[in-house]
Amino acid sequence: MDAASAVPLHPVAAEALVAALADGWADPARLYSASRRAQQLRDAAHAALAEALGVRPDEVSLWPSGTAAAQAAVLGGLAGRARRGDTLVHSAIEHSAVLHAAARGRAAEVGVDRLGRLDLDAWDRAVSAPGVALAGLISASHEVGTLQPVAAAADYCAEAGVPLFVDAAQSIGRVPVPPGWSLLSASAHKWGGPPGVGVLVVRKGVRWISPYPQDDLYRPGVPGALDLPAAVAAAASLRAVLGEAQAEAVRLSALVDRIRERVAATVPDVEVVGDPVQRLPHLVTFSCLYVDGEALLHALDRQGFAVSSGSSCTASTLRPSHVLEAMGVLSHGNVRISLHRGTTAAEVDRFLAVLPGLVAAIRAEAGM
Amino acid sequence: MIELDCLGQKCPLPVIALARKIRDVGVGEVIRVLADDPAAANDIPAWCRMKKQEYLGSPAPDAFEVRRLS
Incomplete structure (x- = not known):
């Protein structure tokens, strides 16, 4: 992802x-x-x-x-x-x-x-x-x-x-x-x-x-x-790819809508960022309060999910993403998901099923 | 004013500390957070927006003031 x-x-x-x-x-x-x-x-x-x-x-x-x-x-x-x-x-x-x-x-x-x-x-x-x-x-x-x-x-x-x-x-x-x-x-x-x-x-x-x-x-x-x-x-x-692009954009955009909606509904203290409508069909980013982005990336990796993050702890520069800073949105606990033609709805659903527990576990470890 | 020293702590630790400490701050009172992680200048105002507290600004380098609203 x-x-x-x-x-x-x-x-x-x-x-x-x-x-x-x-x-x-x-x-x-x-x-x-x-x-x-x-x-x-x-x-x-x-x-x-x-x-x-x-x-x-x-x-x-x-x-x-x-x-x-x-x-x-x-x-x-x-x-x-x-x-x-x-x-x-x-x-x-x-x-x-x-x-x-x-x-x-x-x-x-x-x-x-x-x-x-x-x-x-x-x-x-x-x-x-x-x-x-x-x-x-x-x-x-x-x-x-x-x-x-x-x-x-x-x-x-x-x-x-x-x-x-x-x-x-x-x-x-x-x-x-x-x-x-x-x-x-x-x-x-x-x-x-x-x-x-x-x-x-x-x-x-x-x-x-x-x-x-x-x-x-x-x-x-x-x-x-x-x-x-x-x-x-x-x-x-x-x-x-261009031959498939229109159909893929419709399919992936619906999956991104589902992620935007489910993450906001199932993870407390989360900010789903970026324009919900005028956006790329395949990409969605959110930030979880009180969560170390690196810890979340590793936890997701252990579950088989490859995602990226704009949090400072995951950057070679150890600075938060300049994009998140320019927008003035939360930079820690940040996850970027971007989908492709091989991504299935079942994988997205499994991601949505495991995410709330992983976030809760990291917060519990931090005493939140 | 309550002061919270988070110097040397990496994000999200200063924000976690702020979220805990704000409970000791009276509604309408101000807490000053000292934090030198580069993400703090971005994440403390973002936390205020998400948790409906008032961000008052940064009166000095690595210092951030927050008024408890609720």
């Missing part, structure tokens, strides 16, 4: 991966027949991804991870607009990959409300300020699931003449991303593709300059060899 980190490989991805390992091992830049075969596979992967994303094949580039793609978008987008400004405007709830890239230069942060939704008035003011080179907005919160007003944010960016980068890692393969953006990134292992494939889209006419040393500084692409078999599998699985 941690699809927002990574989901098990889609069967189509597994099949494509095995076939491409045999067929796509060569360096596509060389001039012999095995290379031409690899080149064909690469072009077909780009074309399939472009079609799935509704963009042109030459607007798509592949990166070693969603993080690498998002950081290439930020750093390359800023470099491309260096003459116009040096400031990145971003929401307070971006993925840490984007925040790390933002920390390289000047940045202006825009807050969110209690539900985790972008403050559009503050966004308008921030992108209209002088010296803004790029704006960055996550399509939907990876921690609480709240969909962001991407179309409205894009309108403000267009008025200000500022390109918009959308980190769509949680949306691609699940829900459509509204139009109006200039750069977009995604991550294959969040839709059922293999790990190690990030996708970057830079629309035609958007200036981008590579943050890395390489031959062609103006055409987005990773320096060095691409994991071509993984890219082929990523493209094949995205097509398959």
